[in-house]
Amino acid sequence: MKKGQKIQMFVASLNTGLTHDPCYEGYFLCFNEQKYYEAHDVLEHLWLEEKGPPHQFFKGLIQLAGAFVHLQKQYRRPEHSTDGRRLRPAWRLFKLAQTNLEPFLPTFLDLDVRTVLELCSKNMLAIEGTDFKTNPWSPVAAPMLGLSIEGRSNVG
Numbered sequence: 001m002k003k004g005q006k007i008q009m010f011v012a013s014l015n016t017g018l019t020h021d022p023c024y025e026g027y028f029l030c031f032n033e034q035k036y037y038e039a040h041d042v043l044e045h046l047w048l049e050e051k052g053p054p055h056q057f058f059k060g061l062i063q064l065a066g067a068f069v070h071l072q073k074q075y076r077r078p079e080h081s082t083d084g085r086r087l088r089p090a091w092r093l094f095k096l097a098q099t100n101l102e103p104f105l106p107t108f109l110d111l112d113v114r115t116v117l118e119l120c121s122k123n124m125l126a127i128e129g130t131d132f133k134t135n136p137w138s139p140v141a142a143p144m145l146g147l148s149i150e151g152r153s154n155v156g
Contacts, residue, residue: 011023011026011045014026020147023046026042026043027065028146030065034139036069037069057109067089071135071137074090087132090127091128097120098120102117110147110148123137
């Protein structure tokens with residue numbers, strides 16, 4: 001089965017009472033289950049179709065998920081010849097995500113962008129602070145992202 005077909009099946013399985021595009025909401029579901037690669041893919045599906053301002057916003061979220069793909073792979077196999085060297089690429093993706101998300105401060109599409117930018121900064125500083133030697137991510141302390149409900153952020 002092709003990637004596009006898998007994404008369509010996943011999106012079709014989501015609750016029909018969604019506020020936003022199912023690919024956008026699916027991103028958060030995948031991200032919060034630590035399925036960062038899948039979060040990247042499901043939002044990429046929407047990003048490729050988007051031509052307006054959300055295009056850059058979605059790109060930033062895709063880069064955020066990509067950064068966590070790198071951290072997760074490095075965490076799982078720190079001694080691996082490739083996966084063990086993923087902290088610098090993660091740092092770069094956090095930086096790119098910041099650049100693409102900053103224009104959407106303070107909130108956009110019900111996401112508290114400021115908190116997401118703080119998440120990027122926190123991880124970048126943690127990586128830099130150990131001279132790119134220690135991974136700040138772990139499955140027990142993985143971040144959760146969510147959309148605002150009545151002005152309250154669900155990002156943690």
